[in-house]
Amino acid sequence: MGIKSFIAKPLAAFAVKQINKWKNNPLAAQKSVFSQLIRQAKGTAFGKDHAFAEINTYEDFKKKVPVADYEELRPYIDRVVNGEENVLWPGKPLYLAKTSGTTSGVKYIPISRESMPEHIKAARNALFSYIHETGKSDFIDGRLIFLQGSPVLDKKHGINTGRLSGIVANHVPSYLQKNRLPSYQTNCIEDWEEKVDAIVEETINEDMRLISGIPPWVQMYFDRLGTRSGGKKIGDIFKNFSLFVYGGVNFEPYRARLEESIGRRVDAIETYPASEGFIAFQDSQNEKGLLLLVDAGIFYEFIPSEEYFNENPSRISLEDVELNKNYAIILNTNAGLWGYSIGDTVKFVSKDPYRIVVSGRIKHYISAFGEHVICEEVEFAILSVADEEGVEITEFTVAPQVSPDGAELPYHEWYVEFARPPADMYSFSLKVDLALRKKNVYYYDLIEGKILRPLLMHELEKDAFRNYMKSQGKLGGQNKVPRLSNDRHIADELNKWIKG
Structure with missing residues (x-):
């Protein structure tokens, strides 16, 4: 056992202790987040336009703030993108996450100084939860790979702008940087096929232990590793590969082929990150669903999916959700998204603690x-x-x-x-x-x-x-x-x- 994996276990125990504080009191955590968000945004343009000073309860909030998708919130977001301060959240965003929308073209999602640390903490806590539950930490002593976008960022009116994965690449903790691949130069390659080929060359002879990415693109990496190695299984190329971290899509349609490519089963951690906020992660290898992050600067609302396109759909907080029912998830965040429909549907599989599965897209x-x-x-x-x-x-x-x-x-x-x-x-x-x-x-x-x-x-x-x-x-x-x-x-x- 190396020094990093040795130190990781007490750090994981401490992190899980902190998680349990809000995990065991989720409604109180959500109430606190709600109060903080309203208080901090009272003086913004959106806060003034929607009378945040008069909001004391969630019922008040629903009367003042409508549910909105990107296009409906766009007049405010465009002001943010153009460099105006104090529009949706105090000051200017730290980043603008660039995403591709099917109807809105390129979308720019604000990430604030308050919200960015929550992305990093959630990713770290997903790993710490795994270490604490399983006792397995040796993967930290080997090489780690995160298949992600380019870390090179553009500027829009003084605000750093790029893909979420590229933004996060600039915040990988220092204790993981020496273990991390690909190199910065390879990570900056824009053409995906060229980038994957370069990653294969950099990693094929390394001690890869953790591999992370969206399943179809990880499969592409595995296919090219197999071709480059003369048909070897990934588990034979990387004998210590033991942990797969993924998010963004349902893993099940990809599981059989990925496991066939690997040649054996490896542990997996599912995460639910989005440009709008890090929503949930798998905190247990033994329990179904992802732990909803109720203390991460996001106040959640839910609309029953069958009512979503109604003129006046039901709109509830975490307290009133039911098990095994599809909901459109609505976010209010410490980056200034209000009543924001992210477009995903979720289903609760547990309320003690609150765990969800992502069941689809409301428009798909x-x-x-x-x-x-x-x-x-x-x-x-x-x-x-x-x-x-x-x-x-x-x-x-x-x-x-x-x-x-x-x-x-x-x-x-x-x-x-x-x-x-x-x-x-x-x-x-x-x-x-x-x-x-x-x-x-x-x-x-x-x-x-x-x-x-x-x-x-x-x-x-x-x-x-x-x-x-x-x-x-x-x-x-x-x-x-x-x-x-x-x-x-x-x-x-x-x-x-x-x-x-």
């Missing part, structure tokens, strides 16, 4: 025929059947076909890239359709009522989704393929990669 659904199929349902349908039949999925997406040729009934069209395809595609697709009917009664009724025909599934060529993302300028980084679309923008592009 199919309801072209009134079925309102959500991401959680399509992932269950295909993964449950794939597991039964020994099929491995690389990636997939689903879109409605409203106007098929001829006299056919409309249907859901699936585009799937397989690592191990089914022996009989028609039989496989029929089983997936039946599984989806069991999960969604509206879809079931539409099939039974001959409004829709059963789904149509296409097998795509190898690397189809990577090629699609590359064609869109979204290869690598924090970019992800939506699993569901209510239109055909993605589907029509993918038609060119249908196998055969």
Whole structure:
């Protein structure tokens, strides 16, 4: 055991002790965060426009502050981006996190001096929680890799601007810097494929023990390591690789292929970071769900997902959430986001402590025929059947076909890239359709009522989704393929990669 791994254990015990203080008193922690946010933002332009001085309770807040997405908050954010002070939060932001929006184009999310430390603390505490529970800390003595965006930042009116992962790269704790790869020069490479090749060359002969990143891009790294090593498993290349840290997407569709690439199972920690705030992390290898961070400068609100598009949806605080119910998550943050709809849906799997699973995106659904199929349902349908039949999925997406040729009934069209395809595609697709009917009664009724025909599934060529993302300028980084679309923008592009 090295000195770093030895010291990590008492530090982890101390961190978990601090976590337990708010973990065991979550509602009090949220009440305190709420009061602090309102008090600090009273003098901002947003605080004055929404009478923060008159807000004493959450009920007051709901009357004064509407739920807003990026476009609705944009008039204030544009003022921040243009260099104006005291707009959403006191002073100017420390950073602007640059993200890609489907409807808003490039989005700029403020990160303040108060919110930036919460990102770093949450990432650190995810590792400390793992160390404290398992007693495993040897990974700290080896090499660590974080597959992330470039740390090179631009300036907009004196504010450092870049991708969240690149911003965070500038805040890796000093005690991890000597262990960390890739090098700064390699991390600055903008072209993702060139960058991955350079990372392979830098790491293939190193003692890699912790690997972190979004699963599809980690898989790309693994594929190229395998090619470079003559077909070796990742677990043979990195014999001490023991911990995979990921976030951004549901891991399950990628698990089988990643584990096959590794050649053995390794421990994993799921995190839920976003430019808007670090929301949750997996604090236990034995419990389902991610621990909601209730003392991290974010006051949470929730809207039942089925009410989200209503004119006056229910809007509740943590105190009133129910288990196993889908909610759109709404953030109020110490970077100045107010009533902000991040676009994700979550489901509580525990209230003691509050643990969540990310169930999808509020705008990623199919309801072209009134079925309102959500991401959680399509992932269950295909993964449950794939597991039964020994099929491995690389990636997939689903879109409605409203106007098929001829006299056919409309249907859901699936585009799937397989690592191990089914022996009989028609039989496989029929089983997936039946599984989806069991999960969604509206879809079931539409099939039974001959409004829709059963789904149509296409097998795509190898690397189809990577090629699609590359064609869109979204290869690598924090970019992800939506699993569901209510239109055909993605589907029509993918038609060119249908196998055969």
